[in-house]
Amino acid sequence: MATAMAATAVERAVLEEEFRWLLHDEVHAVLRQLQDILKEAALRFTLPGSGTEGPAKQENFILGSCGTDQVKGVLTLQGDALSQADVNLKMPRNNQLLHFAFREDKQWKLQQIQDARNHVSQAIYLLDNRDENYQFRTGAEVLKLMDAVMLQLTRARNRLTTPATLTLPEIAASGLTVVLGGPVPAQPSSCLPARPQRMFAPALPSDVLVNVYINLNKLCLTVYQLHALQPNSTKNFRPSGGSVLHSPGAMFEWGSQRLEVSHVHKVESVIPWLNDALVFFTVSLQLCQQLKDKISVFSSYWSYRPF
Template structure:
């Protein structure tokens, strides 16, 4: 009898704690997530240059690991790559080749646009309930966290693993003056393309990278937000281990 009473009392305490979690702590976490993701969203709103409100251009040095065969500078204007100058040293005779974007073309970086859209969708999900809204079940919170985490994961993945363009896509973009021969994939040795009425074959592949600080900041905000979402999910899941009735 005493054990049953203790069990009932323990359950009552746990139910009160769970009620407090739904009514108080969940909203505190949602507010914290909103603040963090608004900071992340602001990273995609770049300062204007002062002339007509145009987005300021930023220059970044391209680098390779363990080799100096590829050097260059690219210019980013918001989510568009507007200029690029690349010097390539040929491995056989050290001949220096220079490549540049056409001045009348820009390369829209779709992955930046997509990441911005995903973070804004996550903010919308978090703000879709006002501060007086009462969550009634843990399941309701878990579904919200899953939806937010899905958007944040997609945003992070678009920045960390951007899609690789094929040679036909590069040629059709108008950024360059070469055209592919066949359907070979870019970055694949053996791919063929034409330039100046001559056919060329890709013999070596070099990957160049640059650090864009404001995108790195956004990735940090995404990671912190994902951790907060998971911590809240874990807290709700812990309560289910204390009784057979799952508050889902």
């Protein structure tokens, strides 16, 4: 009995020494690794030429799709904003080629990139917000920090991997495509209500909606072509809900008009530095989870939690 108790005491002493080493040494090594990785991720969002050196560098992305040649163009990304757009749209009804571009005084903010960058900055702040000689006293303290960092990293990743689901009226009312009120050029060929266009010159036809978003590491442009449903239409009108990408046949109301999507064109281009950022997020989350697992393993050796 005495021998067993002695063995237990020795084992406990060894485990406590290993746990102290984990808190005082390995935790700090992991935190330094996390800091290095996340600062590399932050650099991907701070493009060369940004900050005090002047405006962010402009990057041109050629839009393409293996399934359609109805839409072609180039989007210019400057930091977290689209500074230029140059798009050609071939109308399927008459093969008319339309060209539209951003007005020179307009940019379109990509909120997904801005939010992801802000979450990375917050994660770095959480890791940096202590003295270099700070010593963790308990495992619970480490777990709390890891949970907070992982929350910011998960939010950053989700902002890029999960585009917003929008209804067609929300797309129609966005500043990218249309706004309510104000003058609009006459478009006698369109059967839809006139709607002013803020971003584009020349103005988009009123039977065209445009949406731009980030999906994983890709910059995506979706063009919806619409037609009005006649009051005597026999179609069963069912307004569509929110979606990242609406399909032909989707319906919605705009003012007093009922509209239906007739054609959908999606083109995209890969943003290499967003792919890098997503890899950094994944590696960082794995490091956080591994450290949490090591901390938690020690609880199985005691009937009480030593942290």
